[in-house]
Amino acid sequence: MKSLKSSVKLGILFMIFTVESLNSKSIIFQDKNDCWVISAKEVITGDKTKPLKYSFRIPIYKGEGDTLEEDDLYKSLDAKFRRQSLMQFCALKSKNKTREDLLKEILLFYKDSILKNRDILHAESIDSDGNTAELTFNISEGSARGRLTFLIPESNLLDRTSNDVRKLKIKNTDMPIYFTISIGFRK
Numbered sequence: 001m002k003s004l005k006s007s008v009k010l011g012i013l014f015m016i017f018t019v020e021s022l023n024s025k026s027i028i029f030q031d032k033n034d035c036w037v038i039s040a041k042e043v044i045t046g047d048k049t050k051p052l053k054y055s056f057r058i059p060i061y062k063g064e065g066d067t068l069e070e071d072d073l074y075k076s077l078d079a080k081f082r083r084q085s086l087m088q089f090c091a092l093k094s095k096n097k098t099r100e101d102l103l104k105e106i107l108l109f110y111k112d113s114i115l116k117n118r119d120i121l122h123a124e125s126i127d128s129d130g131n132t133a134e135l136t137f138n139i140s141e142g143s144a145r146g147r148l149t150f151l152i153p154e155s156n157l158l159d160r161t162s163n164d165v166r167k168l169k170i171k172n173t174d175m176p177i178y179f180t181i182s183i184g185f186r187k
Helices: 002-023 070-075 099-111
Strands: 028-030 036-038 042-046 055-059 088-091 125-128 132-141 144-153 155-157 168-170 177-185
Touching: 036 088, 042 070, 055 177, 099 144, 099 168, 099 177, 125 155, 132 168
Parallel strands: 132 155
Antiparallel strands: 028 036, 042 055, 088 177, 125 132, 132 144, 144 177, 155 168
């Protein structure tokens, strides 16, 4: 009888540990492309000395889960990542979409938040080296200033005098579209 009680206790302990392991999902990790994946719908960043005055909510494309503080993300990482920007992402096209469709989808997602009141078809700047295009959109809200920058490998700008996103020729390969969000505060 005594060994049965011990077995039951061990079994319950094992079940609790297993359920806890299945439910604990990392809030941030790097994928195979060395891009951050954040399991939150948005991240709050700001100045710790005046958080009410200097804070900004960054929506996470394809993010799910609760809103997180940027400090909580850094606390959950290995020390070697603590000086890196965590707002570096990449997106891969699905089977039925082109990379151009993917770029439009990301821009439309951010049109509802950090790019509101902006013409998302016209970037602040577009540059290309003939193989990779870089698009930059300025962000300005309250005291927050920043940029949403895209790097699109295997793409080219057809008209170097234009900042029109529609003038990009994006090859429909399996390469990801990389994008970063950087925010600072004007004091």
